Amino acid sequence: MRLTEEIETEEIEDVGTGLRQAITRLYSRFRSERVEGEVPDAALLVLLVLDKRERMSLTDLADAAKVTLGSMSQTIRRLEQLGFLAKSRGTEDRRKVMFTLTHEGRVAVMASRRHRRDWLNARLAELTPAERDDIARITPLLRRIADS
Secondary structure, three states, rough: HHHHHHHHHHHHHHHHHHHHHHHHHHHHHHOOOOOOOOOOHHHHHHHHHHHHHEEEEEEHHHHHHHHHHHHHHHHHHHHHHHEEEEEEEEEEEEEEEEEOOOOOOHHHHHHHHHHHHHHHHHHHHOOOOHHHHHHHHHHHHHHHHHOO
């Protein structure tokens, strides 16, 4: 390996390390920002997915969350007890149970999103205009990395 390739590899490794650390800390901080009484992360994920997809089966929800059917079943049960989910029969296959958000579930999703949005916007407001420009410039690159 040539010297320039070694230097470039080291630079990539340094950037990667710093980026992983920053994303991990930001993600952890973002997750810790909760509305009072907010459901745990696994349950919130179900609410967020259902808010986007309207109606889903237990299997589809477990696949989306990358958890077992048993684990998803427990999460669904808790959300039903809270009044956040309603279940109905599938339209094409009446044996299939489908889940949808209730009004209370939508309110919980909106409150969570609003709280996290407000928290992030407050942190961005603490930055200089130049720093916000840097973040705006790097955001598409981060999306591209995440989507590849």
